[in-house]
Amino acid sequence: MGFNIxxxxxxxxxxxxxSISMKVSVYxxxxxxxxxxxxxxxKGGEILYIGKATSLRDRVKSYFGRDLIATRGPxxxxxxxxxxxxEYQETDSVLEALILEAELIKRxxxxxxxxxxxxxxxxxxxxxxxxxxxxxxxxxxxxxxxEYKKVFGPFPNGLQLRExxxxxxxxxxxxxxxxxxxxxxxxxKQLSLIPEKDQENNIKNLILFFQGKKKQVIVNLKKDxxxxxxxxxxERAGEIKKKIFALEHINDVALIKDDLxxxxxxxxxxxAYDVAHMSGKNMVxxxxxxxxxxxxxSEYRKFIIESQKDANDTGALEEILSRRFRHAEWGLxxxxxxxxxxxxVNVAHQVLSRYQYEIPVVGVVKDExxxxxxxxGDEKIILAHKKSIILANVESHRFAITFHRAKRxxxxx
Numbered sequence: 001m002g003f004n005i006x007x008x009x010x011x012x013x014x015x016x017x018x019s020i021s022m023k024v025s026v027y028x029x030x031x032x033x034x035x036x037x038x039x040x041x042x043k044g045g046e047i048l049y050i051g052k053a054t055s056l057r058d059r060v061k062s063y064f065g066r067d068l069i070a071t072r073g074p075x076x077x078x079x080x081x082x083x084x085x086x087e088y089q090e091t092d093s094v095l096e097a098l099i100l101e102a103e104l105i106k107r108x109x110x111x112x113x114x115x116x117x118x119x120x121x122x123x124x125x126x127x128x129x130x131x132x133x134x135x136x137x138x139x140x141x142x143x144x145x146x147e148y149k150k151v152f153g154p155f156p157n158g159l160q161l162r163e164x165x166x167x168x169x170x171x172x173x174x175x176x177x178x179x180x181x182x183x184x185x186x187x188x189k190q191l192s193l194i195p196e197k198d199q200e201n202n203i204k205n206l207i208l209f210f211q212g213k214k215k216q217v218i219v220n221l222k223k224d225x226x227x228x229x230x231x232x233x234x235e236r237a238g239e240i241k242k243k244i245f246a247l248e249h250i251n252d253v254a255l256i257k258d259d260l261x262x263x264x265x266x267x268x269x270x271x272a273y274d275v276a277h278m279s280g281k282n283m284v285x286x287x288x289x290x291x292x293x294x295x296x297x298s299e300y301r302k303f304i305i306e307s308q309k310d311a312n313d314t315g316a317l318e319e320i321l322s323r324r325f326r327h328a329e330w331g332l333x334x335x336x337x338x339x340x341x342x343x344x345v346n347v348a349h350q351v352l353s354r355y356q357y358e359i360p361v362v363g364v365v366k367d368e369x370x371x372x373x374x375x376x377g378d379e380k381i382i383l384a385h386k387k388s389i390i391l392a393n394v395e396s397h398r399f400a401i402t403f404h405r406a407k408r409x410x411x412x413x
Contacts, residue, residue: 024064030086032057036097037090038104041083041112049079049112051356052101054260056088062358076353079112092214093250098164100212102155122154123161125210133203135174137165152210157356159326163255171246172206209247218244260332268292270385271324272337272392273348275305275316276404283308284403285320288395289333293388295395299330302403313340314347321351333359335381337392341365345376364393 032039034057041049053059063080091097105113126148128134133149145151155161201224205217221244228237270290277283289299307319317338324330336352336359338344345363352359362377372390375382382389 026083026085027060027064030060030088032060032086032088033090034058035090036092036094037088038097038100040087040089041079042085042087043082044084047108047110048083049076049110050101050104050108052094052097054094054097054255056090060086060088075112092248093252094255095164095167095250095252096212096214098155098157098160098255099152099210102153103210103212106153122156123158124151124153124155125161125165126151127203127207132175132199134176135165135203135206136177137161150207150210156354159355160255164252167250167252167255168206168209171243171250172202172209174203174206214247218247221247268335268385268388269331269333270335270337270388270392271333272339272389272396273317273320273324274339274393274396274400275313275320276400277305277311277316278404278408279311282404282408283311283316284400284407285316286396286400286403287320287324288392288399290388290392290395293391295391300399301330304407314343317344318347318351321348322354325351325355325357332357335359335385335389336361337389337396338363339366339393339396341376362389364389370397 034055036052036054037056038050038052039056039060040047051059063076089100091100122140124138124140124143126136126138126143127150128136129147129149140154143151201220205220208214208217208220221240225237225240225244228234228240268291272288272290273285274288275283275285283305285303285305287299287301287303289296291299301324303320303323305316305319308315317340321336336348338348338361341363345361348361352361360378360381362375362382364372365374365376367373372393375386375389
């Protein structure tokens with residue numbers, strides 16, 4: 001009976017892979033460019049899925065690789081099988097692709113986008129109804145749209161949105177929630193973050209930019225520049241000229257960096273995660289790192305679990321991974337190893353999907369003595385890195401137990 005189940009799983013996986021392989025012609029027909037933009041998977045006239053890309057060609061190609069089943073959840077595998085053609089819209093920058101993706105998902109509500117993610121965990125860009133408006137990033141679970149003048153989003157990747165807002169603020173200066181208008185107005189004014197006479201136009205142009213209307217923004221700015229030049233206000237005309245240049249040459253290198261899968265081509269980085277507690281008390285989690293087969297304990301990280309009050313290992317793992325992927329500055333791994341089976345692997349895929357990262361996951365299933373008895377994941381990856389996977393997992397278990405004991409002893413004292 002067990003053998004028949006294994007055969008059934010094998011044939012099911014083979015049929016899915018065959019269906020995906022047959023779809024390669026769909027990718028080739030799309031003739032995608034090596035430029036930033038937004039891509040659309042269609043079935044007939046229905047948009048199934050919308051995504052953004054640093055390179056449309058490379059990003060969409062990743063959906064047709066042999067590792068799709070291991071690196072993507074079953075939902076997106078089904079989407080690729082269902083799709084019959086692909087379309088795209090180029091943008092001038094990755095920043096504009098990020099903004100356009102959010103606007104189009106909001107407008108079209110593709111079924112595979114809405115099924116794949118929980119909008120309550122997403123971020124929104126909100127503009128307040130004040131004389132000098134604030135531009136805020138607000139979590140979906142805290143959002144009340146009626147409180148704001150304009151709301152843009154949802155934006156799935158919080159890390160990329162924060163970097164995007166940093167870039168945008170240099171072009172369209174604004175107050176955020178950390179700005180005290182009474183105390184900091186003169187300071188921000190000196191930094192040209194709050195242009196006194198132009199703030200109303202500044203917010204209008206920022207809104208147009210978030211609506212994907214950069215061309216209209218440039219037209220508006222050129223009109224203002226000519227107006228100030230005619231009135232011999234050359235300094236202000238010069239400032240607008242700089243703003244036009246910034247819009248036409250958006251410096252979004254940081255966003256391009258965040259959209260890559262690995263931090264270095266020649267350095268295979270494995271991150272392993274484990275949870276430790278005693279009946280749900282003093283629950284902690286850890287991340288250990290093995291790079292090119294060697295332990296890198298300078299990269300280890302500790303997490304005190306905040307969201308779980310009982311012995312919920314999968315809930316704790318979700319918190320750890322969610323917190324970890326808010327830190328783009330840590331770089332990205334080539335492989336994630338979790339301590340556990342199907343439940344833990346699925347949680348890891350869900351978090352990666354939420355942050356739009358395509359990173360393989362391997363689960364280490366243990367016996368009653370907590371020794372590895374099976375590895376779940378891409379067979380080629382497991383075969384190539386089995387020794388490092390086991391090492392990373394053993395280290396994560398040891399490090400988690402050590403951290404838990406230290407926390408438990410401190411609490412006892």
